[in-house]
Amino acid sequence: MPDLPSGLYDELVTLALRRRLEDPALQADTAPLSPDTASEALARHVFRFAAAVLSSVKGKEPERITRQVELTNRLLDALAELDGAVDPEDRVTAERLLQVLRRDQVRLGAGELPRPSIPLRHSDLIVNGPKDLRVGREIQREMVSADRVDVLVSFVKWTGFVEIRDALRAFRDRHGGRPPLRVLTTTYMGATDHEALDALRELGAEVRVSYDTRRTRLHAKAWLFHRDSGFSTGIVGSSNLSHSALRDGCEWNVRLSNVDNPTILRKFEATFAQYWDEGAFEDYDRDRFLEVLAARRNPERDALAAAVRMHPYPHQTAVLEALEAERAAGHRHNLVVAATGTGKTVIAALDYVALCKRLGRRPSLLFVAHRREILEKSRATYRAALGDGAFGELLTGNDKPLVARHVFASIQSLHGRRLGDLARDAYDVVVVDEFHHAEADTYTALLEHLTPAFLLGLTATPERTDGRSILHWFDGRVAAESRLWDALDQGLLVPFQYFGVDDQTDLSQIDFRAGRYSITALERVYTADEHRAEQVLRALTDRVRDPTRMRALGFCVSVKHAAFMAAFFQRKGLPAVAVTGESRDDERRSAVRRLASGELCALFTVDVFNEGVDIPAVDTVLFLRPTESATLYLQQLGRGLRLHDDKSCLTVLDFIGRANRRFRFDRRFGAMLGGGTRAEVRHAVEEGFPRLPSGCSIQLEEEAQRSVLENIRRTLSSWGSLAEDLVEDWPLGTFLDRADVELRELYLAGRCFTGLRERRGYVESVPDTAITRALPRLLHVDDLDRLTRWRLWLAEDRPPTPDLSDPHQRMLFAALGQAGRPVEELGAFLDELWADPVVLIEVRQLLEVLDDRRRKGTHALAGLPFRVHATYSRDEVSAGLGEVRQGKLLRTQGGVYKCADHRCDVLFVTLEKDEKDFTPTTLYNDYPLSQRRFHWESQGTTRLESSTGRRYREPPADWRILLFVRQAKKDERKLTMPYLFLGPVRCVSASGERPIQIVWELEYPMPAGWFNEVKIAAG
Incomplete structure (x- = not known):
């Protein structure tokens, strides 16, 4: 047997391989199988030998194939004895392959449905070579037999459209004139022909375009041919929709089959769905398309068009959500930090629109900046956001407002007598651009004089070079930051x-x-x-x-x-x-x-x-x-x-x-x-x-x-280093600010702030209890209900009267490490917590910090103690629902469970199922399609017509399906990650079975920042 070459491997260690690895000349690194990828790795191993055995069968046809079928059925019989996922109906009954299936109402002759040149079960590379297939011809053959088609190309040329026009017409006719065809493209470089997009629309295609002419995040060229039979295929490569790319260009394109590359096609489908639903691609409008291309040739016009883009990017939506949450919590003076060029003025304009809707009127507005050019662009942005071309007046050295209700003013015009003549409450909303100038005398005078109901500061630079802070205008808080990463x-x-x-x-x-x-x-x-x-x-x-x-x-x-x-x-x-x-x-x-x-x-x-x-x-x-x-x-x-x-x-x-x-x-x-x-x-x-x-x-x-x-x-989180930073016996919040320490770094597994105080000699020894060990698991608490109720109780000298019917008492019991304890001991737990005043003080201070840092809006649900978009551990969910088994809280292990008392199914989803950074086989089972839709895979044995499958698809009127999602199993501290509650969902599509592929529609859209973080697609 030849020596094993040095290098990287990804191979199961068999008995034979283990013996070879015992060679003292070899140094082998091995890793345990991941629970989430083991089934796929083991199945590949079995497939390899099953294929070898079947290939080795001797004999003449058709006896050889009959023998291969018999061996296959014996293997299936053995699997059926082990697991219900295989049953006798899965046995192969004939030496035939089903190739076409027709229903009576679909009259298609055998010659009317050409098959692709590459078998549906196989993948291949198409290079447009003289003896190779042409990608344009293969696209046409694939399209005619597809049930739905998704197309993703940087540009669409008229010559490319003409190349496949006949296939498009056949596809349209096969679908009764309403072809399920979606096309995503761009205006980048002005390369797309509007005539081609017009023609696609006339054929019934849905077309969406990125109208950004200066840059594109779309370099992909890909086609996905969905087939309800499960034999979907895709073409991914270098060819845009042009004649040369489809016919004779030096192009490489990979044809993928769902049979041998299901993970890649699933990723394709998920990514396309996210592109389709995100705001960067908008419905094709011929007039707008031509206007954008014309603007591309006029840089000033193009810049203005970019400035007034009124569909917020996800990072802008996240800032708007944070501002809404801040105001709901009573904070009306807010600072937004966003990098230059990320659309701070768009955020301010859309925030003003939201205020108008909430107040039922247009509040008076003063927008302050230091240059006329900024004022003009800002006014144009507000006008676009409001759909009112007459909104706002300028106040500068040369401009004087007539009405002065909505004013865009230069700071130079607001000083001295003019400022003194201005009523302190003249404006409901004051927006100050480049707020880092606020410590300059002119800005300070303005801010000290005015008393608006709402103050909004915009800056890219909250740290001034002179060391003077601007945060005192905002109660020491930054309301929202637009991350550089997102921009x-x-x-x-x-x-x-x-x-x-x-x-x-x-x-x-x-x-x-x-x-x-x-x-x-x-x-x-x-x-x-x-x-x-x-x-x-x-x-x-x-x-x-x-x-x-x-x-x-x-x-x-x-x-x-x-x-x-x-x-x-x-x-x-x-x-x-x-x-x-x-x-x-x-x-x-x-x-x-x-x-x-x-x-x-x-x-x-x-x-x-x-x-x-x-x-x-x-x-x-x-x-x-x-x-x-x-x-x-x-x-x-x-x-x-x-x-x-x-x-x-x-x-x-x-x-x-x-x-x-x-x-x-x-x-x-x-x-x-x-x-x-x-x-x-x-x-x-x-x-x-x-x-x-x-x-x-x-x-x-x-x-x-x-x-x-x-x-x-x-x-790295040196306990001694942290102790050095605790130079006084500060409260927790003060220590975090003075030492510039992240809460998550302080509360690593087994650590607590009281332990740090003990190390410095400020308190006596800290007992090692379930409560102190659970403190790091409190950091996810982020909703008003829990924080308000818990803080009210903890502020008292005595514990509340134990009440097992109170879900928030049960949830506190679970959150502080008592889930494995009989629920009847709730009173004893409360007594224990209040019996140690030092630990009690830490819990109070920790909840105060969490309440102060709460930045997102949540939504109450009737009949449930949870708030949509708040974060919960599994134990808290069980506690909130009152799910008790044998006197203790139910500690579920699976991804689903049915709660009859509250008439709901609870779905727990982990997006990254393997603890490694990237595992393609598990990453695309469950994923968000958009802020409103989520793709989910049922348990492996669930059938469409089972009672569970029917309940998922068509639940009773009083039944709810609740979706809890987390990004990974463990957080960076190696602690179990809690779940974000995405709220009630309803089924909008279900296909396949064992497992069922379901698309849920959410009653509440996902938080924009969270969606942007976990989505598959870039940009």
């Missing part, structure tokens, strides 16, 4: 290529206090000689195509450092200047203009370009200083992320040295990753950042990665 995924910003470069500096001994290095010490290290500057230049030459044509911003540690770098670049033939707080305004404006025009290659600055300066042409960002602040880091990164015709991505060079032990690398990488604990960031660094927004990449040089990981591991 990148939506294509609102250019993607970035990040390179972490080892600069060979040692900062480990430099003084580090209050989250900052000594500026003087850093300056000495960076300007003592040109060694580090040479490193910077080498990295640029290696990673930037032509440094002489780049437009770079370099963020330096000091004025001297910026001047040093500019002088060095000048000597190396790269025109550069330093722009700092000491530069005159005209010098800054000139430098920005020269960089944008290409006259300069680089600007080196300290803090000048952190905020408020828009240079879309910047294509390179150099981080030449260690920045720990996540907000400041994102501000600087954001300077280069604006869309511009001359760049397809931003190049980021971050120069990393050996850091002081208290420096936090996890903050900057957490910011780039869209959030996360230190453990999550460490995992991302170790794995090479596998999950990033579309088009983005992060690469760390080996030594830089080693430095980053060493730093993160050293600071």
Whole structure:
């Protein structure tokens, strides 16, 4: 037997393989089978040998086939004895393959339904070669026999439409003139012919278009041919709908069969469904299509059209939902933080529309900005949102309003006597753009004078460079943040290529206090000689195509450092200047203009370009200083992320040295990753950042990665480090703010805040009880009902009277680790909780923090103690429903259970069923199709006509089906992840059986932020 080659494997360890692995010359890494993928792996193993046995059968035809059928039936009989999923009806009865099935009302002759050239059970590669199939002809043959067709192409040409027109007509006629054909395409590059889209519509196709002419998130070319028989097929590859691509172009396309590649087609179907239902693709309208193409040739008109896009992106919807929840909780002064270019004004306009609907009138409005251009664009956005071209008046140096009820005013026009003459309550709604200017005297005077019912601040930069906070205008709170990650995924910003470069500096001994290095010490290290500057230049030459044509911003540690770098670049033939707080305004404006025009290659600055300066042409960002602040880091990164015709991505060079032990690398990488604990960031660094927004990449040089990981591991939730940060016996909320610690990092498994206080000597020893061990499992509690009821009880000196009929008492019992205890001991549990005042104080403080951080709206359901879009553990669900078995709460293991008392079925769904990062065989069983629809797979033995199957499809009038969904089994702390309650659902389609594939329609749309996080599709 030949030696086993070295390399990667994905093979079951058989007895024979185990013996071979005993060779002392071999080093084998093995892993346990995952419970969620074991069945698929074992089935493949059985298939391999079943196919070999059947192939080895000897004899002449047809006796050989008869023998193969007999062997197959023997195998099925053996399986039927083991599990009810196989029954005698599954035996093969004849040596025939069913190829076509017709019903009486469908009159099709044998010649009228041509079969694809590639058998329905097989996959193949089509290359348009001289002796190969042509993809255009195969599309036509596939289409005629399909029950539904979905098409996804970047552009549609008239020549491509004509190529397949006859097949489209045959498909239409077969379906009685109403062909189930859906087409997704784009206006990108103006390549799509409107005549082709008109013709598709005339044939009855549904056509949706991305009207974004500047960029496209759609590069895929794919066709999905659904067949109700189960023999669906797909074609995925390089061919758009054009004559050359379909006929003779050098194109590669893979034809996929649902028989041998069901997972890929399921992923195709799920992703297409998400594209179809998301707002980026809108119904084709000929006039709008032509207008958008015309606007593409007029950049100013195109920019205005983009500015007034009134279908919010998912990340904008999430912000609007958060604002609604804040106001419902009584917070009427709210700050929104969103990266430049992500549509802050659209958010403000749509928020105003929502206020109009809620109040039943248009409240008076004052929108404040510092430039007339911003005011004009903002007014246009509000007009588009309201559908009122006459809305709003300008107040500037040259413009005076007549009515002054809805005013877009420059801050310069609101000062002195004019401000004094303005009634304090003149405006119901005040919106301040670029709110980080609020500490300037003119803004402060305005905000102190006015008393609006609603204040909305908009900013990309909540951290001011002068250190003055703006949060005091908002009770110390940020209402909502639009994550940079989401804006990148939506294509609102250019993607970035990040390179972490080892600069060979040692900062480990430099003084580090209050989250900052000594500026003087850093300056000495960076300007003592040109060694580090040479490193910077080498990295640029290696990673930037032509440094002489780049437009770079370099963020330096000091004025001297910026001047040093500019002088060095000048000597190396790269025109550069330093722009700092000491530069005159005209010098800054000139430098920005020269960089944008290409006259300069680089600007080196300290803090000048952190905020408020828009240079879309910047294509390179150099981080030449260690920045720990996540907000400041994102501000600087954001300077280069604006869309511009001359760049397809931003190049980021971050120069990393050996850091002081208290420096936090996890903050900057957490910011780039869209959030996360230190453990999550460490995992991302170790794995090479596998999950990033579309088009983005992060690469760390080996030594830089080693430095980053060493730093993160050293600071990773160190109990001693956290104890050092507890310099006073603060309440929990104060400690989290002062120490800048994530709640999830503090409450790792087995930890609690009281334990930290004990370590510092502020309290006596903490008992190890089920209650203290359960505290980390309280972090998901996020609804008003539980928090209000529990906090009211806990505020009292004595426990409430035990009441087993109260679902919230039962849920508190379950949440604090008592689910395995007889429910009759509810009173004893309450006594135990109140008996330890130190732990009781922590529970009170933890619930206070959770209540303060509650940011989402939830919805009550009649007759149930749950709120839609709140989060619950399984034990809490059982407790809330009062499901008790043998005196204890029911602890369900399966994904479904029936609750007769509350007349409902409860569905528990885990989206990522394997604990590994990516498992294609389990990822596409259950998934959201849109914010309103969810694809779900029943248990493996459920049939359509079983009592359960019928109840799912057509439940009694008083019966509800409740859907609880979580992303994974474990969270980043390795604790069991709770479920988001998506509310009642109803079946809109059901197909197949054992399992049944069901599409549920939700009574309440999923939260936009959550949907954007868990959906399959990018963008």
